[in-house]
Amino acid sequence: MFKVNEGTADRVVRVVVGVGLVYLALTKGWLWAWIGVVPILTGATGICPLYSLFGINTCGTKKA
Numbered sequence: 001m002f003k004v005n006e007g008t009a010d011r012v013v014r015v016v017v018g019v020g021l022v023y024l025a026l027t028k029g030w031l032w033a034w035i036g037v038v039p040i041l042t043g044a045t046g047i048c049p050l051y052s053l054f055g056i057n058t059c060g061t062k063k064a
Helices: 008-028 031-045 049-054
Strands: none
Touching: 008 031
C-alpha cells in the first residue's frame, strides 16, 4: 500500500523522540505525551503517511 519513505536517520530520531515522550507519559502522567506512540510506529515501519501526502522521501535513492 505505502512505500517506505523514511531514511535511517529519520527513523532513529523518530523512535528516540517517541520513546522519550512515552517515558514522560508513564513517569509524569502527561496524557499528551502518549502522542509518542505515533513516531515510534512510523519509525519502526519506515512509512509516514504525511510524507506520502506531501511527496517527501528521506530514503536515499538507489543507484542502478
